[in-house]
Amino acid sequence: MKELMKGNEAIAAGAIHAGVKCFFGYPITPQTELAAYMAKHLPKSGGVFLQAESEVSAINMVYGASSAGFRAMTSSSSPGVSLKQEGISFLAAADLPCVIVNVMRGGPGLGGIQPSQADYFQAVKGGGHGDYRLIVLAPGNVAEMAEMTVKAFDLADKWRIPVMILTDGVLGQMMETVDMDSLPERKYYDKEWAVTGRSGRAHKNIVKTLHLDAEELEKIVLEREEKYRRIECEEADAEEYRADDADIIVTAYGITSRIAKAAVDRARESGVRVGVVRPKTLYPFPSEFYNKGYKKILCVEMSTGQMVEDVKLAVKCGVPVEFYGRTGGMIPGEDEIYERIMMMAKEDAK
Amino acid sequence: MNTIYEKPRSLSDVNFHYCPGCGHGVVHRLICEVIDELNINDKTIAVVPVGCAVMSYDYFECDAVESAHGRAPAVATGIKRCMPDKVVFSYQGDGDLAAIGTAETIHAAARGEAITVIFVNNTIYGMTGGQMAPTSLPGQVTQTTPCGRDPYTQGYPLKMCEILSQVQGVSYIERCAIDTVPHINAAKKAIKKAFLNQIENGGYSFIELLCSCPTNWKMTPKQAKERIGSEMCEYYPLGVFVDKIGE
Ligand SMILES: Cc1ncc(C[n+]2csc(CCOP(=O)(O)OP(=O)(O)O)c2C)c(N)n1
Numbered sequence: 220m221k222e223l224m225k226g227n228e229a230i231a232a233g234a235i236h237a238g239v240k241c242f243f244g245y246p247i248t249p250q251t252e253l254a255a256y257m258a259k260h261l262p263k264s265g266g267v268f269l270q271a272e273s274e275v276s277a278i279n280m281v282y283g284a285s286s287a288g289f290r291a292m293t294s295s296s297s298p299g300v301s302l303k304q305e306g307i308s309f310l311a312a313a314d315l316p317c318v319i320v321n322v323m324r325g326g327p328g329l330g331g332i333q334p335s336q337a338d339y340f341q342a343v344k345g346g347g348h349g350d351y352r353l354i355v356l357a358p359g360n361v362a363e364m365a366e367m368t369v370k371a372f373d374l375a376d377k378w379r380i381p382v383m384i385l386t387d388g389v390l391g392q393m394m395e396t397v398d399m400d401s402l403p404e405r406k407y408y409d410k411e412w413a414v415t416g417r418s419g420r421a422h423k424n425i426v427k428t429l430h431l432d433a434e435e436l437e438k439i440v441l442e443r444e445e446k447y448r449r450i451e452c453e454e455a456d457a458e459e460y461r462a463d464d465a466d467i468i469v470t471a472y473g474i475t476s477r478i479a480k481a482a483v484d485r486a487r488e489s490g491v492r493v494g495v496v497r498p499k500t501l502y503p504f505p506s507e508f509y510n511k512g513y514k515k516i517l518c519v520e521m522s523t524g525q526m527v528e529d530v531k532l533a534v535k536c537g538v539p540v541e542f543y544g545r546t547g548g549m550i551p552g553e554d555e556i557y558e559r560i561m562m563m564a565k566e567d568a569k
Numbered sequence: 570m571n572t573i574y575e576k577p578r579s580l581s582d583v584n585f586h587y588c589p590g591c592g593h594g595v596v597h598r599l600i601c602e603v604i605d606e607l608n609i610n611d612k613t614i615a616v617v618p619v620g621c622a623v624m625s626y627d628y629f630e631c632d633a634v635e636s637a638h639g640r641a642p643a644v645a646t647g648i649k650r651c652m653p654d655k656v657v658f659s660y661q662g663d664g665d666l667a668a669i670g671t672a673e674t675i676h677a678a679a680r681g682e683a684i685t686v687i688f689v690n691n692t693i694y695g696m697t698g699g700q701m702a703p704t705s706l707p708g709q710v711t712q713t714t715p716c717g718r719d720p721y722t723q724g725y726p727l728k729m730c731e732i733l734s735q736v737q738g739v740s741y742i743e744r745c746a747i748d749t750v751p752h753i754n755a756a757k758k759a760i761k762k763a764f765l766n767q768i769e770n771g772g773y774s775f776i777e778l779l780c781s782c783p784t785n786w787k788m789t790p791k792q793a794k795e796r797i798g799s800e801m802c803e804y805y806p807l808g809v810f811v812d813k814i815g816e
Contacts, residue, residue, distance in 0.1 A: 240651055241647070241650060241651060243647070267650045267651070269646070269650065269680075271643070271676075272672050272673070272675075272676035273672060275640070275643075275672075275673075276640070276643040276672065276673050276676065277643075279636065279637060279640035279643035279644050279647070279673070280643045280644070280646050280647035280650075281647060282634075282636065282637075282640075282643075282644050282647060283616070283634065283636075283643065283644035283645060283646060283647020283648040283649075283651075284647035284648065284650065284651045285647075286634045286644070286647070286648060287614075287647070287648045287651045287652055289651040291647065291651075305637055306637060306640070309636075309637050414614055414632040414633065414634050414648070415614075415632065415652065415655070416611055416612035416613060416614055416631070416632055416652070416655045416656070417610065417611050417612075417631060417632055418611050418612065419611060423629075423630060423631060423632050423633065424632045424633075425626045425627075425632070425633050425634075425635070426633070426634040426635065427626055427633075427634070427635035428635060429623055429624070429635055
């Protein structure tokens, strides 16, 4: 059945489709519709919706529910996600699966409520304390928000890792149709590690993050690093748009990638061989998608330049990488990106 | 031959790291005796704190989750909401429960979560080496109150049983002590009642236990026990604060 829904609602609907047992949240714009959808629909499917007293509490409720082996989720926007960071570090350290949504708004501080992509570093480079990673997914349209949420739960269970859906206020608020019948079936994973009460089990299960012996802690952290390397090999993903014969690549994720596509279409009409690489996973970063003989790359973000660092790492500085960004809730216009592309093309022609 | 003393089955047969005269060991034992007597080991989940009891996941012979500092009631909420037929208790010190985790404590109570909260009040931060706790008494000397806690600049101690009594969601609150045999017996009775309240009525219970920390109080275990009965019981009166069980 096709439904017209907001991006935030699509994430919630996707989560229910994926069998989420509980949602713990705290109100914040521009993610509010997600919690509202959950409050209305999750109890009907036998799940638990609970409005926590803070984001700190919400993420720790997720920690509890996930410890018990259930699919659990929380969502927030930038300031709230900052508050969750301690809990996220604990989830990563305990190898607990869960899904965390950040519908980014302008920062730092209270910032504003307009869309942003300025939490990229926080999501992709750590955020909380310690050596850890999250899998970070970046949907590009409303249908994909539902679809990627199902995938997020599967990846979380498969790798025993917290997965973040990193999106923005535009995608969260905009309405598009979603075909709920075409969503992928959820997968099932054994959770013999879960804390469920022993119920006859010979050994007790313990979920913990404390390892006072430094040698032991190093070993555990390194094993987790090993897992991250495997995730990097297996899960990196991106969409290529008109990139086959491109000299110039515009790269952007989330809503920015859609504006980039429109600018690229126009530049194509002006005879420029330009395409788009849109990362669908931000961690692992889809580095190999940038090494296909392109001459120049333009990275566009709603930030002062965060993902651009990963793009530069991806091409090992072998290709010039330029950056164009708007921040604070401003959205880069199609014209602005088009002009940038044309400038880069002109420099080439010289 | 009659067995007159043995370790409860729910208490692990390992060496504990607690100092001589510490209250945690006593409270662990009481909880485990109750778990054994109610025969609920198979369906009990301990949510342990950050504090001296952090490693109690190794001491309770049931499934256990270690939570971030102060977040045990939120973690317990997440577990219990997923598995309402299991028995979930949080075990927390005063810094954990009444300072960094005050919000989680009060709101779990307000929601009347069907959990049992075991609150070990030793009026000090044990694990970090004896700093002022939210429950440190006026005048109490700690590492961070070298001249004694001055309520004028360092605040007054929080009386958690009294505070939580104002919260409608709670169903049973009692303060006990572990300084004398009669007090320990009363404490066990309260803990049992709290677990039963969870199992039979789905009620929220809060049991505060006045405990000793001889190491950080810089006292002998005997002096520490005496301090519980004198100074602590005076400031934190023992008794039942709320009992709505059966209402
Ligand atoms: C977020 C955070 N802040 C501070 C600490 C350091 N810390 C560990 S235990 C503790 C206090 C424990 O005191 P209490 O809760 O009274 O328990 P006790 O050790 O006395 O049993 C503190 C401050 C921490 N681990 N995490």
